[in-house]
Amino acid sequence: MQSEADFLASYDPRAFPAVAVTVDVVALTIRDGRLCVLLVERGAQPFAGRLALPGGFVRDESPDAAALRELGEETALARVHLEQLKTYGDPGRDPRMRVFSVAYLAFAPSLPDPRAGSDAAAASWIPVEQATDLAFDHDTILADGLDRARAKLEYTPLATAFTGPEFTIAELRAVYAAVWGEDLHAGNFHRKVLSVPGFVESTGETTARGGERGGPRAKLYRAGDARLLHPALLRPAREEGIR
Amino acid sequence: MQSEADFLASYDPRAFPAVAVTVDVVALTIRDGRLCVLLVERGAQPFAGRLALPGGFVRDESPDAAALRELGEETALARVHLEQLKTYGDPGRDPRMRVFSVAYLAFAPSLPDPRAGSDAAAASWIPVEQATDLAFDHDTILADGLDRARAKLEYTPLATAFTGPEFTIAELRAVYAAVWGEDLHAGNFHRKVLSVPGFVESTGETTARGGERGGPRAKLYRAGDARLLHPALLRPAREEGIR
DNA sequence: TTAATAGTGTCTTTCAGACAATATTAT
DNA sequence: ATAATATTGTCTGAAAGACACTATTAA
Numbered sequence: 001m002q003s004e005a006d007f008l009a010s011y012d013p014r015a016f017p018a019v020a021v022t023v024d025v026v027a028l029t030i031r032d033g034r035l036c037v038l039l040v041e042r043g044a045q046p047f048a049g050r051l052a053l054p055g056g057f058v059r060d061e062s063p064d065a066a067a068l069r070e071l072g073e074e075t076a077l078a079r080v081h082l083e084q085l086k087t088y089g090d091p092g093r094d095p096r097m098r099v100f101s102v103a104y105l106a107f108a109p110s111l112p113d114p115r116a117g118s119d120a121a122a123a124s125w126i127p128v129e130q131a132t133d134l135a136f137d138h139d140t141i142l143a144d145g146l147d148r149a150r151a152k153l154e155y156t157p158l159a160t161a162f163t164g165p166e167f168t169i170a171e172l173r174a175v176y177a178a179v180w181g182e183d184l185h186a187g188n189f190h191r192k193v194l195s196v197p198g199f200v201e202s203t204g205e206t207t208a209r210g211g212e213r214g215g216p217r218a219k220l221y222r223a224g225d226a227r228l229l230h231p232a233l234l235r236p237a238r239e240e241g242i243r
Numbered sequence: 244m245q246s247e248a249d250f251l252a253s254y255d256p257r258a259f260p261a262v263a264v265t266v267d268v269v270a271l272t273i274r275d276g277r278l279c280v281l282l283v284e285r286g287a288q289p290f291a292g293r294l295a296l297p298g299g300f301v302r303d304e305s306p307d308a309a310a311l312r313e314l315g316e317e318t319a320l321a322r323v324h325l326e327q328l329k330t331y332g333d334p335g336r337d338p339r340m341r342v343f344s345v346a347y348l349a350f351a352p353s354l355p356d357p358r359a360g361s362d363a364a365a366a367s368w369i370p371v372e373q374a375t376d377l378a379f380d381h382d383t384i385l386a387d388g389l390d391r392a393r394a395k396l397e398y399t400p401l402a403t404a405f406t407g408p409e410f411t412i413a414e415l416r417a418v419y420a421a422v423w424g425e426d427l428h429a430g431n432f433h434r435k436v437l438s439v440p441g442f443v444e445s446t447g448e449t450t451a452r453g454g455e456r457g458g459p460r461a462k463l464y465r466a467g468d469a470r471l472l473h474p475a476l477l478r479p480a481r482e483e484g485i486r
Numbered sequence: 487t488t489a490a491t492a493g494t495g496t497c498t499t500t501c502a503g504a505c506a507a508t509a510t511t512a513t
Numbered sequence: 514a515t516a517a518t519a520t521t522g523t524c525t526g527a528a529a530g531a532c533a534c535t536a537t538t539a540a
Binding site: 169210218 | 515516517518519520521522
């Protein structure tokens with residue numbers, strides 16, 4: 001967008017082929033120990049009746065603001081973490097016209113059912129393994145979002161974005177287990193989390209009672225001030241690396 | 244982009260406010276041990292005479308293809324690594340109209356001076372610390388690209404994208420030193436690189452002669468098949484983490 | 487010969503992961 | 514009492530980083 005030809009062309013914006021820019025949000029939360037994604041059912045063609053990521057056109061606002069707005073239309077957000085994921089703009093990804101979608105990734109604590117927005121027919125939290133056959137290229141976007149989320153748990157304290165403001169180490173471990181899809185050793189996880197500077201800080205309180213089926217009352221923590229985890233909480237298994 | 248209202252609106256693409264989508268490329272290489280970025284001098288308003296990242300409008304092609312094309316117009320590319328960085332779309336980032344820019348990050352081996360493209364007035368490799376006061380929001384894009392590049396050296400074998408097809412461990416170390424801006428311990432780096440499975444593989448050859456000021460001939464390696472480094476080549480210092 | 491560099495060896499500290507042990511609490 | 518769970522302890526092996534050492538080569 002810096003050549004002279006481009007500049008001249010820009011004198012008449014209508015001279016450009018029509019393109020639209022939207023945002024789509026991969027909003028993740030954990031319900032009943034399962035990783036869930038917020039999906040809406042499309043009411044109109046194309047892909048009518050199919051599930052899709054919530055999203056919409058970017059108005060006279062930043063893409064970040066658009067994503068936040070779209071998310072707010074579907075959920076009573078509050079404390080959500082929101083970050084840009086990737087932009088999808090292959091020709092033909094929307095049969096109607098050229099549409100570029102700036103995808104976002106959101107992490108939210110367990111929330112009540114989303115309010116049926118005025119816009120979307122129906123919005124609901126769906127376990128990610130059941131979120132298939134989505135509209136447009138949203139399967140790909142969701143997969144990329146999950147990859148990113150799984151990677152970010154390793155080296156950032158974002159797991160705390162899935163919990164309430166105060167949480168136990170076991171709750172934090174449940175977040176990792178849900179996102180990574182594998183159980184973690186309770187003892188090692190506990191020691192590891194407490195050893196990373198700034199990951200969590202103690203509130204001095206404990207839970208009011210022990211677990212459902214017994215056990216001592218657990219200490220409560222809140223998120224610390226670290227932005228990166230050092231050392232990182234590495235994901236297990238993986239074996240000989242993903243070549 | 245899934246509501247009925249949106250769908251109806253899409254019947255007349257011209258009903259949308261005019262927006263444009265461009266790509267901008269943060270192309271990095273190493274010359275004389277210094278990390279350099281490819282910049283072009285703008286010939287037209289706005290920001291005439293200022294340096295900018297190479298880029299241009301996305302045509303009837305994927306954003307990836309557009310970035311590759313723009314890069315090819317400035318350099319004799321070959322073996323470049325190209326990945327999407329982030330999308331910038333704040334209102335007002337281009338004074339002419341609403342422009343969303345999908346930024347890309349490219350790593351290239353040391354190249355001859357870029358050919359003066361038909362498009363851009365002049366393109367040249369500039370040491371990153373001198374790349375300031377760029378046009379538009381390109382300072383921000385460059386900074387984000389550098390952050391990404393520095394992080395990716397840690398856990399991916401992308402440093403090899405900066406070298407020729409065959410390289411010595413010392414050359415690889417020079418890449419890390421240039422990108423991270425700090426020297427690395429030669430002995431430990433050497434052992435570390437060879438210990439990571441799939442990072443490099445030996446060619447069985449050595450350099451024709453030793454270093455400029457003496458020293459043995461070094462063994463030559465080529466890039467291995469690893470996509471991720473396990474364990475990672477962690478960046479030194481950082482101290483108490485970036486809180 | 488001298489200086490620079492490639493590559494290897496050794497030691498200490500840190501950390502991950504396996505496993506065990508203890509304490510606390512719901513049922 | 515029993516079972517489940519929180520938390521801490523111990524041990525082993527991997528890996529990072531500091532440092533030293535040897536071998537090779539250009540000047």
